[in-house]
C-alpha cells in the first residue's frame with residue numbers, strides 16, 4: 062500500500078500558484094501583479110518565500126540576478142556573524158524536465174536553516190520568479206522540495222488568475238486587479254477593480270453560528286447593511302453549486318432620494334448597480350459571497366454566477382484550476 066501523503070493545498074496569489082503541504086499558510090504578502098512577495102509559514106518556521114517581477118525589460122541575466130542577491134545575503138550574514146555557505150547550480154531536483162527551455166538557476170544556501178532556491182525567467186510570460194523553500198538543517202526534505210518546486214506556475218491560464226489562500230479559492234479574469242484584502246480568520250475578503258467595476262469575494266466561517274437564529278437573506282442584509290443602503294435591493298432564492306443560495310440585486314436609488322440623504326457633500330457615492338451571489342456551503346460550514354458592482358446596466362452579465370463556477374467551497378476533485386492538470390499527471 063502506498064504511504065499516506067500529507068494533505069496538500071494550493072496557494073495562489075497574483076498569478077503565482079504553488080502546491081504546498083496543507084499546514085503552510087500565508088504569513089505575509091506584499092506588492093502587486095508587477096512585482097511582489099509572499100511568504101508561507103507552518104506553525105513554527107517560515108517554509109517558503111516567493112518573489113516575482115516582470116522581466117521583459119530586464120538588463121541582467123538570471124545568473125547576474127543571483128550574484129547580486131547572494132552578495133546582499135552574504136553581507137547580512139557577515140554582520141550577524143552567522144556561518145553562510147552557498148552552493149550555486151545545485152543539484153537537488155531529481156526531475157528538471159519542466160525547467161527545459163527556461164533561463165534558470167538552482168542554488169542552495171545554509172545559515173541557521175537550509176534554503177533551496179530557484180531563480181527563473183518564464184519563457185511564456187517573461188516573469189522572473191525567485192522561489193525559496195526552507196528546511197531545518199537536519200531535515201531530509203528533498204522529495205518535498207522537489208514536489209513544491211515542480212508545482213510552481215507563474216501566469217494566468219486562459220485569461221484566468223487562480224486565487225487561493227487559507228482554503229478560499231476562485232478564478233477571476235486577469236483584467237480584475239487586486240485592490241484590497243482583509244484576511245481575518247473568520248472573514249476573508251478580497252476586492253478587485255477593473256476600470257470602474259468592482260468585484261468582491263468573501264468567505265465567512267462558522268456559518269452554523271451566523272445563521273443560528275436567522276435565514277440567509279436576513280443575515281446578508283443585516284451584515285451588509287451599510288453597503289446596501291445606497292441600493293434598492295431585491296433578493297431572490299437562487300440555489301448554487303447544490304447549496305441553498307440567493308441572488309441579491311441592487312439598483313441605484315432615485316437621484317431625489319440620494320439628494321435628501323445626509324451623504325458626503327463633496328464626494329457623493331457613485332450611482333451604481335450591485336449583483337451578488339450568496340450561498341451557504343454546509344460541507345465546509347462557510348458562507349460564500351461574490352459581489353459585482355458596476356455603473357452601467359449592461360456591464361452586469363451575471364458575473365457572480367460565472368465566477369461561482371471556479372469558486373471552491375468544499376472538496377471536489379475536478380475543481381483543480383486549468384494549468385495544473387499537467388502537474389498532477391507528472392507526479393504519478
Ligand SMILES: [Zn+2]
Pocket residue numbers: 183184185186187188215216
Ligand atoms: Zn509565466
Ligand SMILES: [Zn+2]
Pocket residue numbers: 302304341342343344345374375
Ligand atoms: Zn460547498
